[in-house]
Amino acid sequence: MGVMIDGRYRAEDPGVGTNERGEFEREASTIRDWITTDGPFRPEPGRYHLYVAWNCPWAHRSLLTRAILGLEDAITVSYARPRRTADGWVYDAEGPFADPCLGVSALHEVYARQKPGYTGRLTVPVLWDRETEQIVSNESADIVRMLSAFGRGPDLYPEDLRDEIDRWNGLIYPGLNNGVYRAGFAETQEAYDKAVREVFDTLDLIEAQLGSTDFLTGERFTEADLRLFPTLARFDVAYHYAFKCNIRRILDYPRLWLYARRVYRMPGVMRTVDFEIYKRGYFSPSEKRNPLGIVPAGPLIDWSH
Numbered sequence: 001m002g003v004m005i006d007g008r009y010r011a012e013d014p015g016v017g018t019n020e021r022g023e024f025e026r027e028a029s030t031i032r033d034w035i036t037t038d039g040p041f042r043p044e045p046g047r048y049h050l051y052v053a054w055n056c057p058w059a060h061r062s063l064l065t066r067a068i069l070g071l072e073d074a075i076t077v078s079y080a081r082p083r084r085t086a087d088g089w090v091y092d093a094e095g096p097f098a099d100p101c102l103g104v105s106a107l108h109e110v111y112a113r114q115k116p117g118y119t120g121r122l123t124v125p126v127l128w129d130r131e132t133e134q135i136v137s138n139e140s141a142d143i144v145r146m147l148s149a150f151g152r153g154p155d156l157y158p159e160d161l162r163d164e165i166d167r168w169n170g171l172i173y174p175g176l177n178n179g180v181y182r183a184g185f186a187e188t189q190e191a192y193d194k195a196v197r198e199v200f201d202t203l204d205l206i207e208a209q210l211g212s213t214d215f216l217t218g219e220r221f222t223e224a225d226l227r228l229f230p231t232l233a234r235f236d237v238a239y240h241y242a243f244k245c246n247i248r249r250i251l252d253y254p255r256l257w258l259y260a261r262r263v264y265r266m267p268g269v270m271r272t273v274d275f276e277i278y279k280r281g282y283f284s285p286s287e288k289r290n291p292l293g294i295v296p297a298g299p300l301i302d303w304s305h
């Protein structure tokens with residue numbers, strides 16, 4: 001997949017990152033500047049570009065924010081080819097997986113322009129600044145929040161709900177968003193058992209909450225819902241099977257399934273979703289999980305009503 005050390009690309013596979021107990025540990029993002037009205041990164045339409053991959057749930061957060069805040073005309077996007085290669089995330093010379101911003105053929109070329117020399121994983125999403133020619137951030141949680149500086153669309157992090165939003169984010173990130181990866185990348189039975197139990201405990205908790213409200217923190221769609229949705233959208237087509245999160249499907253939770261389709265039908269959201277690409281991405285060849293890279297035909301799930 002490749003990593004970057006002191007600004008230089010090394011074509012060696014860093015592995016998924018498991019500890020001595022076989023538990024997956026996600027590395028923290030390290031490029032964490034911020035768009036603010038005071039600058040130096042000001043909220044100016046046409047200035048920023050997002051490097052994403054359709055199948056990545058963290059990148060999906062940034063695409064959802066861009067769509068929901070009405071920033072599709074203000075921030076441009078490059079979609080990497082859905083299957084990562086030995087060279088990491090790559091781009092075609094033309095077509096839907098080309099890079100209209102810098103014309104790179106691999107994401108590591110974007111990281112290579114970062115000053116001073118970057119050391120770390122080569123992840124999407126990346127928020128690129130055309131003006132200063134550098135990466136503003138490679139942390140999706142920050143990107144979601146900083147896009148509010150453009151002053152468009154609904155407030156996704158309203159003052160009066162911040163404690164509740166933070167509380168849900170604090171449960172959903174470890175238990176579910178990253179929990180499915182902890183189950184899928186586990187390298188011991190114990191690590192898998194623990195992770196999969198937490199995934200379904202978190203889903204049960206959300207199902208109970210949705211009995212009394214339309215969205216996680218009440219009647220308004222907030223950042224907590226935005227961060228939950230990418231995992232729900234991938235669950236039945238990918239995590240259920242590819243990551244062995246198969247105790248239940250989202251379809252089996254009456255309220256969660258209603259809720260997932262409610263969010264899916266919100267203006268702009270559908271444009272950020274591609275179930276076929278999720279399948280191709282999560283079932284791409286992997287020595288440990290899917291050595292032959294065969295993509296299953298199903299399941300066929302109707303999200304339209």
Ligand SMILES: N[C@@H](CCC(=O)N[C@@H](CS)C(=O)NCC(=O)O)C(=O)O
Nearest residue numbers: 029056058121122123124138139140
């Ligand atoms: N903390 C990051 C995590 C992003 C992340 O892990 N992205 C994955 C794709 S789903 C990636 O690009 N992985 C490449 C690698 O780790 O080599 C964020 O939320 O922005």
